[in-house]
Amino acid sequence: MAPSRYEVGDPEADRPIAVTAAGALCWRREQGQLEVLLIHRPRYQDWSWPKGKLDPGETTPECAVREVREEVGITVRLGIPLPAIEYKVPSGLKIVHYWAARAGSMTVKPDGKEVDRFLWCTPARAFELLSNPSDKETLEKLVAADELSNLATWPLIIVRHAKAKPRSSWTRAEGDRPLAATGRRQALAVGRLLQAWGPKKVVCSPWERCVQTMLPYVQGNNAKLKLVDAITEHNAARKPDKAKGIVEKLFDKRVSVAFCSHRPVLPLAILVLQLHMSGRLAENLPATDPYLAPGEAIICQVSSKHHGRIVSVEQFRAYED
Template identity: 55%
Template sequence: MMSDTPVEGRPAAGENPVVVRAAGAIPWRHNAGGLEVLLIHRPRYDDWSWPKGKLDNGETLHECASREIREEIGLDVPLGIPLPTTHYEVVAGLKSVHYWAMHVGPGDRIMPDGDEVDAVHWCSAEEARLLLSNRSDVEPLDALEEEDVRGALDTRPLILLRHAKAKPRGSWTKAEGDRTLAATGVRQAQAVGRLLSVWRPTRVVTSPWRRCVDTVLPYVRASRVKIKLKLSEDLTEHRHDRRPHKAAADVVRLFDKGKPSVICSHRPVLPTLLKQFSVYLEEGLEARLPSSDPYLAPGELLVFHVPVAGPPRVVALEQVRPFDD
């Protein structure tokens, strides 16, 4: 393992190609004294930092962050809003570390592995700035604190998913609603299931057509949390052609229900769903929505981060593809 210690005179991000990719999170909580964050101590480097680690083959950055937190400190909770990515030089070259916020509730246990991490320390953001060994780690902390101040840190995900790759429409002779996933789509659906586990939606709303249902089933079956699965005819292509406002209403209900949710539909339905999601976007986010056909690739998803408290609004947006072999 290469040392994470920065080399003096590191270039600005983007000047050199990234050769080491990593991901992690800033665990946070609220107590009577306000916002607290969790620092880890790594005995190998004798430093204080955020839990993180390098990307493994066959995983996305989101999955990497989630896995590394579980392995290093035993914390198994969903990822929150994205935070700034840091860049610094290591022996191998330029390293990027992608970060997310991670809310730690009263019942969530922290258990350092004793090897990579031998101690953890809850502290204020001010104290964390003094203790952090790598100065680049301050940037995501600053962003986390700013989001907390404006009430945009404690969020739930609402996820828009396009079904995985289906068998060609032109070669399918049976009912359109029965068209199945292609072999590539079956693998994509498994990858989608792994990716959704990063956010753990507890409500799944999907078109009942088979290619949509088969896209979400791997997540539903593997989930360790209770899932409410709803089949909505309004999300099918045929129903949408006649009454698109009904599909839009399914998006409104996602916001009204107050649950981490995923909605799965078809490419022709996506413009209607995206338009309804755009109603809730904070200023500056609409430009990040896909605006041209096909909007999302098969199996690709959009994560809309919505504050748990207050009026419905989207404070952060991510477009993510599952790992594609």
Template identity: 55%
Template sequence: MADQSRLDDNLAEQSGEAVAVYAAGAIPWRVRQGVLEVLLIHRPRYDDWSWPKGKLDRGETMPECAVREVREEVGVEGRLGIPLPATSYRVTAGLKLVHYWALKVPKSAVVRPDGSEVDTTHWCDVEEASTLLSNPTDVLPLRWLAEAYRRGELDTRPIILLRHAKAKPRASWTKAEGDRTLAASGVRQAAAVGRLLMVWRPERVVTSPWRRCVDTVRPYLSAARGQVKVRVNDKLTEASHSRRPEKAAAIVPALFDKRKSAVICTHRPVLPTLLAEFAARCEPGVESELPAEDPYLAPGEMLVFHVAVDGPARVIAAEQLKPFDD
């Protein structure tokens, strides 16, 4: 499972120096006539072949940066797939760290280089790409992507487990528990959650009806502009879960069976029950990386489970991510 802060610390420790530049990007891919193809970009400024990538803007997370760079450099709107190995190399400013994801290019997409950062693009197979790439470190995520394709684990859909944003303190709340609202910091956090969820654009939102959960997903629903199916489910409340946890647990296999991308928004006490259901559907090794101790997720934090599209609905990879914290 990818925990970005931990990965960054490990890479910095291995290199013996602090990271000076953070960047993110993606490897756009498609399958044409049974052959896996990837999209290379040519940058006239450096006269090199690379992947769409760039430095983080202020207020961005790594996944948001990756999606934006693909959109800006080649004009493709897509959602991120499985995480790929990060790469690091030295630039003038010092150590540069680049996070990568796979990104399936929709069949309807038209690739359009921006004409500034990128002057041309080139679809090719993995072997050709490995010879054209100018930076040897760019081959590592490519090989990882190709191996995932060979195993039938490249094409995935996300099912996301989200803990609601920071709420007003329970001890100071005198009204009904289901009406407890987000704190001021939680409102800002919910807006950041909405931006981060747009990276995967889940088609379904399943949420506890309690206000702090509904208000956490509201910004995403606004950004998605009515293209999301919403289900408010009482089984996800703290009260219902304490009486019948198996009812909450049943929500996870139901979403797997529907084979749609989704986000579940719930409360801290419900998390271990849902996590157990996800763990039972993980490929070997993935479940051992899931959080196992209270509080499992911080307010506004999420787990992105990448579920195989073909064959049995199993979790291929998982990422633990926080929205931008101002």
């Protein structure tokens, strides 16, 4: 089973981490054989995974996707999270967060500076070439996930809308209450964060604050937007089973999707998610009000082979400038 992962704001705020980095184990299948992408770094004369340090104002998922793009010239979407590794560097402790990322038949183009060569190879060959023992531990987890049919997945993402104007200061229809200035900045950050998983479809409450939260992502990524009345605050309170049914339907088409609604609707969505995962994994879902902060998201990876089975859970809050 893939691990759960949670990150809010600075992911290592309560730990003495000197350097935070992120990367990905890119994988593909060639004639049914699992292959992984190794990079060669001339500076260190070693074989490793694409990775690098966070830029200011960047979350670890965004960093992982950017580093793969910069170092090997391909844009990936993140799959299951893999265990982070920690090791000592001159400035202190460094932590590197990793994800699996399916690369398929993409053409790899090393940048020539940080990376001068690349190699698609079997996991067995990768174990022989990897220079850092901790990189081999991460590979072991990826291979184990593949053996359990947990490697090929698609993302289902639950988003709470960004910060709205206070109810006390709004005199018009509740469905028209928009985002506050802070919320508009959060919406831009949510749009950047979601690109790490690239949902093709967005299912959203038609109330203004939800639509405004998702529009930066929808417009910047040509995602399909579907507005659903059943998941507004009022309708979900009157007919909770119908709202839960909308969440259940997200599993049917097996297409990457983001679902955006209101704080009172979140426990209904979480109840549905629980039915699709093991009890142990479900323990990592938020269990108390407010469940998610404004603009925060739960990312579930759903097995492509076993219909409706969630194999990993992550929780992220988009960076606010």
